[in-house]
Amino acid sequence: MLKIENLNAEIDGKAILKGLNLEVNPGEVHAIMGPNGAGKSTMANVIAGKEEYEVTAGTIELNGEDISELAPEERAHNGVFLSFQYPVEIPGVSVTNFIKTAINESRKAQGLEEMPAKDMLKKIREKSELLEIDRKFLGRSLNEGFSGGEKKRNEIFQMAMLEPKLAILDETDSGLDIDALRIVANGVNKLKSKDNAVIVITHYQRLLDYIVPDFVHVLHDGKIVKTGDASLALELEAKGYDWIKQELV
């Protein structure tokens, strides 16, 4: 589904990704771990198409198509979803109307009619129940005055609504208490299928107790330096990252 080869990217002339390789197949969950500054969020933003980052070498293929020149919305229309580490506040636009606009713009791009209001409401009801989101919450301005946990839950709610092929969760666990973490993880698990894939970026093993990865990758200095199964995350939790750095020398 996703095939990243020799990806090099920089921001303001500073190289962040230095030859990243990653392949994700449908139905898989990949965890990306690594110390601060390793390039985890950069990787997520580059896949999503944030313009501040310049790709200097390498390719990003989604279902066989190179997406590295596409606009962020085109990537979204192709099924890429990024759950933001810091979701942006948008005063004056309610959660409901934001998601309606997002869905209908995606449908428009695919040559489909707008989703009938009845279907939209039904879907909103279903998905908000899945993530235990209060109806009143949906009428509020997007992310404005939301707590950290509410913002993250709202991200996963949008993911549930948009049904992406590839979801990248960038530190979705940070700022969540244990109950919220369980709700979010439960939501992600319910949305998982053999046709879609999830990349979980996290510092902590904690989230991986709930969203069990097929692969765990360690990102260090702009590339993946070690790959293992779920047990690697436990090892990292216990031993930290220094032993991997030493292994590299």
Place this chain on the structure above:
Amino acid sequence: MYSVFKDFSTFKRNKMELKDKLLSSYVAFENRVDTNSDVHEIRSQALENFEELGFPTRKLEAWKYTSLNTVLKQDYSLFPNTERAIELVDVKQYFIHEIDSYKVVFIDGKYSSFLSQTTHEHYDVCLMSSALSNAKYKPVIDKYFNKIAKQDNLTSLNTAFAVEGAYIHIPKNTEVKKPIQIINFTTGSEAATMVQPRNLVVVGENAHVQIIERHQSLTSNAVLTNVVTEIFADKAANIDYYKIQDDEITASLVDNSYIEQQSNSVVSVHTFSFGGNITRNNLNFYQKGEHIDSILKGITIIEGKQHVDHHTLVHHIEPNCESHQDYKGIYDERSTGVFNGKVIVEKEAQKTNAYQQNNNVLVSDKATINAKPQLEIFADDVKCSHGCTIGQLDEDALFYMQQRGIPQKEGRALLMFAFANTVLESVRIPEVKQRITKLIANKLNVNIGFDL
């Protein structure tokens, strides 16, 4: 031998300055009106004022950021003669046609009975020309006409030629059942047209009225509109007024509005400025009683070389009153905005609450906004606040929206609409709100519903 030189310059026709043209056409104007009247005394006095003051220049503090020079260079026809027939179907779009309403419509400054729907039942929604000439209305005219209009340059010019416009008189304890639309069309039957509508709105104690005003050019010929509207709100009266400005790029507008409020009255004016050539709004509120609320709101969205200037004044004279100003501006390309908001709180006006907010987004780095709040506070127990921001669209928010599949253009539009939406929330006629929403979507060149 002498060679014969002809001095060709003497043959060059000197185009008359607009001021001279106006002054010299006054005799012709006087042939058309009753010069033997109190009103004409007022007109003649106003003409003298204008003769002395002339057109405003940028040397005047109040006109520092707005120059009328290019606008005044046009050779305007002052009394366009040919009344061109207009079919309703051609102009329907300029009415809020989804609602039943009274209509006072003028074409090239002349009343159009065909497009209008006036009334004298319970209240007067009719013409200034008949109010000025009919003895029945004389007490109202004597009491209110030109009583709060400033004796300044452009208002004096309007007064000097005041002959036609909307006349609205609502007696006390009366609720006008449907909104009133005042629309001034110019047909471009002349190469350039100047019109000077004069409106008077008198709303009695505890009466209630909603008014929508629009000036619309129907061709690309130059138009200069210099309109004066005087509005009187008696005790506990409620006036809800909407100005829709979305005109041709060749049409300029100077809107001079003067509002006097008595105790417990509420007057709200929303000004939607979506362009034209130069648009200048002089909106003046005078609070002559206690427990008054004055609401001034505006959305400005312009591009190209369009220019919109909002000059507001709220004069707090008595204690325990409020004023609320909220102006949002979005400026693209080389457009220019001006916001000059003046609030005066007199020494006697204790317990005044005066709020002023002016937020601007510059979409292009070539666009300009000149923002100047002016607070003159002589009382000591007041709450006055003003806030002014100038910013760009939030790029992170834009990326966030794109990531969710909303294209950049639509994302920008959504952000801008959300930004301006605080002003729309207080629009009380749903059809007006819908229309403005549609105009904004058109203006931002997107096809989305904005049902935020």
